[in-house]
Amino acid sequence: MTSEILEDTKKTIMKKLPDDAQVAKVEFEGPEVVIYTKNPEIITENGDLIRNLAKDIRKRIIIRSDKSVLLDPEKTIDKIHEIVPEGAEITNIYFDDITCEVVIEAKKPGLVIGKYGATSRKVVKNTGWAPKILRTPPISSEIIGKVRTILKNNSKERKKTLQELGRRIHQGTKYESDWARVTSMGGFKEVGRSCMLLQTPNSRVLLDCGVNVAAPDDKGSYPYLNVPEFSIDELDAVIISHAHLDHCGFLPYLYHYGYEGPVFCTTPTRDLMTLLQLDYIDIAHREDNPLPFNVKHVQKSIKHTITLDYGEVTDISPDIRLTFHNAGHILGSAMSHMHIGDGQHNLVYTGDFKYERSRLLEPATNRFPRAETVIMESTYGGHEDVQPSRNSAEKEMMKTIYKTLKRGGKVLVPVFAVGRAQELMVVLEEYMRHGMIDEVPIYIDGMIWEATAIHTARPEYLSKDLRDQIFHMGRNPFISDAFHKVQNINQRMELVEGEPSIILSTSGMLTGGNSVEYFKWLSEDERNTLIFVGYQSEGSLGRRIQKGWKEVPLQDEGKTKVFNVKMEIKTINGFSGHSNRRQLMEYVKRLNPKPEKVITCHGDPYKAVDLASSIHRSFKIETKTPINLDSTRIQ
Incomplete structure (x- = not known):
């Protein structure tokens, strides 16, 4: 059944393509129809043709060159640097022989694509290789590197x-979908x-x-x-x-x-x-x-x-x-x-x-x-379940931070690494930039930094306001000088003993992670504040502190030690996802x-x-x- 559907799809495609389009083969690859051709520029330069064809066959279409017309990889790299403006800041180019794609990683991928795709089409026309354009994260991401390496090394499979x-x-349906x-x-x-x-x-x-x-x-x-x-x-x-x-x-x-x-x-x-x-x-x-x-x-x-x-x-x-x-x-x-x-x-x-x-x-x-x-x-x-508005939650948080910093204390915010942490980073950066809270270091600890790096690689998924800041104003709040990555125990000890600061650390419920260590160090000083911004599940350390426990037994250097909670405890709702x-x-x-x-x-x-x-x-x-x-x- 699949072969019949593929043959019908091929016939429809061949009828619609220009007579001089040299189609080598048509294949189903997952949900997509892939057209391999010896002169891809004939098709890629006619965007409306592909869009209309995709509507006709009701499937996604990918155009790739036949291997016989691909330019030598070394010459292709030279040609790409010749075609793509320097401002794109290309950081890596590599080839996928299986899919006939050239992967171009750049800090400004929009310049590799060009207006209405003109630059990427020029790459196809001059090299035969289909460009796959990826953003180089402004903050280096170990996970994105791992994922891209796995995909690169397993292209054939x-x-x-x-x-x-x-x-x-595409095998067709055996039964009526009733x-x-x-x-x-x-x-x-x-x-x-x-x-x-x-x-x-x-x-x-x-x-x-x-x-x-x-x-x-x-x-x-x-x-x-x-x-x-x-x-x-x-x-x-x-x-x-x-x-x-x-x-x-x-x-x-x-x-x-x-x-x-x-x-x-x-x-x-x-x-x-x-x-x-x-x-x-x-x-x-x-x-x-x-x-x-x-x-x-x-x-x-x-x-x-x-x-x-x-x-x-x-x-x-x-x-x-x-x-x-x-x-x-x-x-x-x-x-x-x-x-x-x-x-x-x-x-x-x-x-x-x-x-x-x-x-x-x-x-x-x-x-x-x-x-x-x-x-x-x-x-x-x-x-x-009615929560305060986001605006009132922000104001309440900034008021708490302002008071804590004024009395010489430190603010600890146990936070979930994905979502809540980045939301707070954007809020803190803006209030600090506008002088509404003192300019103090904001320390980022645990998995938050890597999660934030992934956010910087995908700005197109962010809010319109953030996209405007990043693309049009040239200001990315995530890479502000206010943020400092904490990398080891020595840095943690230094910041705990240092000047007033704000600490964002995992885990969000104090069930483990570095936030528990910060709590141990900061809890017995009444100048400091612990702010909960997320749900604390029953049985978690966070929930016990939220309920008002003033003496908290915890493991410390292999022994159970009771910590007297003298720091201010604050719960601020309204930041939920x-x-x-x-x-x-x-x-x-x-x-x-x-x-x-x-x-x-x-x-x-x-x-x-x-x-x-x-x-x-x-x-x-x-x-x-x-x-x-x-x-x-x-x-």
Whole structure:
């Protein structure tokens, strides 16, 4: 069946292309149709032709040169330097013989692309090589380097995987897509281990595959992969909404378990997901609590990951077409819109989302072509879950910092490495630049620096205000001189004994990481302040301090020592990456089109039910609140 579809696709393409286009072959590679040609400039210089052709065949099209017309690599490098302006600041050029692409890493990739793609087209015309243009992060990123190296070294294997996927996606449907159902495998009436299986007559797709890092045992930590509906051999694809471990932490296990298929996510999600998964493995190893997967399974998942931008429409199985939309939660977080069958049903899975503009990100998308069913988070779905505005939270924080610095103290902010930390960095940089708080060093400790480096590599995913600052004003707040990376214990001791400062450190709940060490050093001085800006789970050290504990026993140099909490303790709400109750209700109100059914997930039982019943009462929409192991028919 696949060969027949490919032949039909070829015929359509050949009819539309100019007569002088020398097509060597046409292949399916994953969701894309790749046209190999001996004169690629004939096609690439006609952008409307490719766009119209993609619409006609309803597939994404890639143009590549046939190997026979590729210029020698050394001459190609010279030609690229001749064509691309020096201002682009190219940092690396290397070649992928398998895909006939030349990878160009540059500090200013826009200049490599050129106006309306003119410069990159010139590279194709003069060398034959198709340029793949990547941004060199302003802050060096070890993770981005690792990911790019893995993809570079496994290009041949990756192409075979994509070809196999192409055959699977384009094999045609065996059955009419007249039903669809979702099985809850984790994250329903609970927070953590988000995972669900979408089934149609022709497809099996997993939506998220997370862990609950706070669970007391393995039974509560991992998704229910042992449900009868789930078979690793029948799985067509995995979609990851964003990089937090409760949504992606168990993904490597699928590859340990034998999965060989694709993972779909945005590029920032792939990079941040790799960072957090490797850290998860590292912590488990240090605590002598081995996980059921290891680093090689993370690497395998990278090789199988297909990244998509917001708005790209992509076939992921014989009868499911996927489009990502901004979720506003963390960098690269995505709402998944799935077009099932030939328009029989449309499902939106929100993942975690924020329906409010933040310093870091634009608010979540609320407009879709169609959306009969919406599966949405309910983390703050209870009617009492009203948080202060972002503006008032910022003012409260700056007032607290101002008072602490004036009395000669230090401010410790335990923070989550991805999202919350970068939000605070932008806020602190702006207030300090405008003289609204004293210019003191802001120390960045733990995984925050690497996560921030990944943010600097993907400015196109940031808020419009931040993009304007970076692209048009030439000011990137993340690389401000105010920020100082802490690299070792000696630096920590120096800053603790030094002048007033602000410290952002992981972990956000004081459950480990360097923030605990800072707490030990700073807690007994009443001039200092500890500011909580994120949720503190029950049982965590952060929650105990938040409740008012004044004597805290902790391990210190191999012994248990009691620390007397004399520092000021402050909790400031309003910096959350989740929507509060008002925003969740407003989101459903403004959803366009209005859905027929809303299913709530990712929330405590009371909050999931409270939100669902309120949506039903207010908007006359059918709602459901499944528990784990339920299967729900959506079509």
